[in-house]
Amino acid sequence: MTELNGFLAPKTPSGNSAIIPEMPWHYSGTLLTVEYLTDAANVRALLPPELDLADDEPGAVALIWADWQSCSSDFEELLDPDRSQYLETFVVVRCKFEGVTYSRCVAIWVTKDFAMARGWFQGYPKKLGSMHVTRVYNRGKATPRLEAGATFGASLAAYDHRLATAKVTLTGPVESNGFVNGHKMLHNRWVPSITPGAGNSLDQLITMGGVDLDLGQAWGGNAELILGDSQWDELGSILPVSKILGGYYREVGTTFNGGTLIADRSNPSV
Amino acid sequence: MTELNGFLAPKTPSGNSAIIPEMPWHYSGTLLTVEYLTDAANVRALLPPELDLADDEPGAVALIWADWQSCSSDFEELLDPDRSQYLETFVVVRCKFEGVTYSRCVAIWVTKDFAMARGWFQGYPKKLGSMHVTRVYNRGKATPRLEAGATFGASLAAYDHRLATAKVTLTGPVESNGFVNGHKMLHNRWVPSITPGAGNSLDQLITMGGVDLDLGQAWGGNAELILGDSQWDELGSILPVSKILGGYYREVGTTFNGGTLIADRSNPSV
Amino acid sequence: MTELNGFLAPKTPSGNSAIIPEMPWHYSGTLLTVEYLTDAANVRALLPPELDLADDEPGAVALIWADWQSCSSDFEELLDPDRSQYLETFVVVRCKFEGVTYSRCVAIWVTKDFAMARGWFQGYPKKLGSMHVTRVYNRGKATPRLEAGATFGASLAAYDHRLATAKVTLTGPVESNGFVNGHKMLHNRWVPSITPGAGNSLDQLITMGGVDLDLGQAWGGNAELILGDSQWDELGSILPVSKILGGYYREVGTTFNGGTLIADRSNPSV
């Protein structure tokens, strides 16, 4: 009998229809980051009870625009680039679990279905959105160069509601593009029972991170940020800005090749 | 301590950010269906080993374009209709498990993230696509009317590859809009372990179906269908048309309020 | 020598590549309208100097969401419905020229290129946008029915900025779906010289309207309207709401088969 293949559904004999292929997944991209402080209670309110706030700057938040090209290990996606390119905007806080400090994504919007599927597998709470970020080109006048004074704009919308507008002006090279997204990620993977009210069939705490990091020079600078909300998306209301910490731009490459189960509370009998 | 709420991620104190709200979910829409025969071995190859082919017409396939408006029990989505309207094209076959005949969706493309998320919860193997289907308006010349001779067109594409093109010409009222999608659905819910190669953390066989069906008159007729493939999507290659059975149009209303776990092979320890 | 054909560019021997085909163009659709008053000076400021304000209610504005299916005289677009279906939101005021009262579109956003091209030919100042409007289905719970108490929502965005959000609650049948969009249109067609600062190569005042109107029952009711602006689109700032007049819903069919030149100030020598 033919076997069904595919990392995720839909599964077919060839496995070619799967919304995402087998790991590893490679990424080349740019990150525009704005870090800011909110009241630590706002971060606390977004963490499951078993997690604690980070010890230092527990109210720190990173809002990051990533402009990615990604592919699997046969690189075929690069030749049909609609399947390879996407943008995402994600909100990262830090937390502590069993004495270890982690980063944690509490909201994220992406532009493609394969990116959504990867995120749901990884515990990133992905939704679709529309996002844009200024790019750096090497020629002509319609671009910043990677130099002091360079100005970047970025926007995020979902369901035609503007959720974030950012502006970053670089002042010079820095050691790192922020500290909030600098730890391994600690994520939940929740799948409710198909029976209403019966709890979660899958309920796992997992950790993950990239390997084979290939980092460009980080640039830092000043940032402005306007956050909004809609009926369907909370951002400005749940993580309001009390103080901007800074803005950053960095070219990055990374590879994802899985993570580790930390704790399980699944109830597969429902 | 504040509680995190939301049917699915992202979870927040209000629960308003969840990509989908609590059930029940209501649907109003139209279905354009083309039913056809393929070799039963093609259907067999898409079923997990524990499922059998249906006894009668085991090679029957339904390709369905649905043009939906949907909402949760507070109807708020209807007032921000970008959050309410979507299209989907889905491929249904039948199968048998423990003596019962079921319908089963083996491929489906939708236009919105909330529809994707509902599908992953329900075991529909949803991806994003671009699809269109002729609508029936009551006024003017740029529309078929619901009458003999009415002609409908439909298309499906994903990643800018055309996967299906259909044409249906109605001949008259019929008893039902096909037989392939007429049973309860039997779906798998698979979530792989975050650890590469460690199997599925969640692996369930579930059944589900709509309630409170509100069906319009079914219309039947003749159909033409051209199926294609791409690197990322298999349709024409895995379920080729050997004989068209017919085309159908029907207005439908339904409500989804959960399903039932049939079998579990999850391994939440990975 | 082969002849180039096509109503508009791109022109080819077959004429099939033209962004729009020869007239007539047929339309079937629905219109959701909100009429309101703004200060008449706001309307005056959007009219060319040779036009006057209408005598009665010169500050009246109609904001209309149209959900269209359209085609040319061979109806082929209906079979590839991506080429047939689109939405548009348009802003209509009235004006007077040589003693005749006209309607005039001062802003309009559409979802497809063929609709943009038709508009530029007709003097509608079309841009792309993202718009949604609640639909009426005949089955199920996720829809208003065409009856008193029915509630419709509508939205308009461009470049990920929300420009308009509307809500209309029907109270009963009425004679007409408003008065602002009830005259022949008076539009300018401007094409600047390819030489900077040299004026307009084409500068015409034309009038046009639909023929073969096929009107459904008009329904009227109450409306709410929130208007916004962005760097690229002015709506709330240039036509602010001073008083809502009413909301309307109507099914309509119409055909467009050209118009009439009223005045010409073109300078084709530049």
Added chain:
Amino acid sequence: MTELNGFLAPKTPSGNSAIIPEMPWHYSGTLLTVEYLTDAANVRALLPPELDLADDEPGAVALIWADWQSCSSDFEELLDPDRSQYLETFVVVRCKFEGVTYSRCVAIWVTKDFAMARGWFQGYPKKLGSMHVTRVYNRGKATPRLEAGATFGASLAAYDHRLATAKVTLTGPVESNGFVNGHKMLHNRWVPSITPGAGNSLDQLITMGGVDLDLGQAWGGNAELILGDSQWDELGSILPVSKILGGYYREVGTTFNGGTLIADRSNPSV
């Protein structure tokens, strides 16, 4: 009386609503080009009768994917990058008029309305499409580097029909990224009369080109190209590939600041 401002419609007192701002317009981008030969008669069939074929290689065609960031002279679009970034795929041939050899765009698809409007003003026969081209990133594994062996993919679709798929593999630096798009452009600007059958109100032959060119190193290599058609777009049928000449990649910057009227046959009285 308030004046109406705006380079194109919609015109308002501020001029801010215009679909495109005043020239000059700056561009920074990358070009992926495939040049090939078709039968010269195919090119001849796409030229108006008053133009001649080029003397050398009259059947040469360039198909070009451009990945642009663009802005006006105040650079504000760069800060709301949805208004600044777009892709376009265009088909260029050469022609001769009054002894001078020109380049001429015979088909072009873009992703944004402001790019469409610029094109219609410039005589580019622009339509909307969906296109993608592999990008060069400086970090990670999911990208080619600008070096021998680098492979790029590109695709073009319109109305969910795939019209072109290309693959370019670089072999080394070259002097130029092709010769077909290397002359000033010779374009027609046609606007039909609002009266059916009355001819063109605007019918101009204009020439234009970029200024302030800022060119990166051109890279050349081998190319593969598959062209298609749809009901709405002709490409493979009207300009079939008889021989691939080469593929190219180049970073470019340019500025557009108008052109020159060459000949006028407008009839503004219609």
